Amino acid sequence: MEEISVVERDVLTALRQATARRHAELDSRTPLAAGDADLCAYHDHLRLLERWLAPIQAWLAQFDDGPVLPDYLHAIRRDLAHVALAGMGAAAPGVTAQASPAQGGAAWRWGVCYVVEGSQLGGAVLYKRLAERLAPHPLDYLRGAGSPGPRWREFIDALRGNVAGERQIAEACEGAQWAFDSLIALNNAARKA
Template identity: 55%
Template sequence: MKHPSRSAREPDPLAALRSATASRHQALDSGLPIGADDASLGDYASHLAMLRAWLAPLQAWLTGFADGPQCGPQFDQAQRLALIEQDLAERGMPAAPLPAPAASDWPAAASPAWRWGVCYVIEGSQLGGAVLYQRLHRRLAPHPLRYLKGNEAGPGPRWRSFMQVLREQVRSPEEILEACAGACAAFDSILALDRYRDS
C-alpha cells in the first residue's frame, strides 16, 4: 500500500487563503469602478487614492517587524507607493478624492503567519492590476498607468516567488489559520475604504 507523500498530507496555505477570502475578493472586485467597462481616468485617480490610503499605513506597520514577509528586498512595498504618487502627479490627471483614513491600529504583536496573510492580499492585488492595465492602457492613454503596469516582467515572477516562500513559512494548521485571519483583515480594511468612497 502506497503512503501519501509528505506534501500530499500537508495542508495547502494557498488553497486555504483563497477559500477564506473568496467572498471578500468577490465583493471588492464587483464594486470597484475601475473595473467597469466605462472606467475613466477619474476612476483611476480614485482607485489610486484608495490604494494609497490602504497601503501607506500597512507599509509603516510592516516595517516595525524584524521577521516575516516584509524582510528582504524581494517583497518591498515602497516602490508601489512611489508609482502611485507618480501616477497621481501625471499631467492631466484629475484631482484624487481623499478617502477616510485607513485602519492604523494594525496589531503590534501580530505573528509572522498573520502578516504573511496580509501580504498575500497586497501581493495578489498586483495580479489584478496587470489585468486592468491590459484593459485600460489604450483607452486611458497617454497616461502611463505605472502602478497597474508594474515592472516589465509583470507580476507573475514576483507572485510565484512570494507563494513559494509563503508555503515554506506558513505550514502548520495553526499558522494557516493565522494567515487566513490576516488576509481577511487586509480585505476588510480596503473594503471599508471602498464603501466610504461611495457613501
C-alpha cells in the same frame, strides 16, 4: 511513533478559500470595476489604494521577520502626480485610512501581504484592459515592474516556506481577511462620501 500525514493543507488553497467572497465583492465594487472606467476612476482607485496601503507598509516596516513588500506606494504616488490626473484633488472628504493592525505574528503578516501581492496580479489584468483607453497616462502602478508572474511565484514559494501547520495557516487566513475587510471598508466609505 506518531504518523505524519502525507497530505497537509496548502496555505495558498486555504487563503484562496478564506478570501474568495471578499475578493469577489471587492472586484465588483472598486472604482475601476465599471466597464467604462476613466481617468477619474483611476484617480479614485489610486487614492483608495494609497489610503489602504500606507498604514500597512508603515506597520510592516516595524518588523524584521516575515514578508517584505516592495514600495508600491512609490508607483501609486508617481501615477497620482502625472499631468493627466492634475487637478483631480485629494481623497474624498471624510474618508480616512484605516488604522494599522495592532495584532499579528509573522504568519498573520504573510496573510496581509498575500492580499497586497495578489493585487499586483489584478493590476496586470486591469492594465491590459485600460492602457489604451486611459492613454497618455502610463498607468505605472497597474503595469508594475514587468510581468507579475515571477514575483508572485517567488512570493508563494516564500509563503509556503514560512507558513505551515494549521495554526499558522489559520493566522495567515485571518491576516488576509483583515486586509480585504479594511480595503472593502475604505471603498464603501469612499462610495458614500
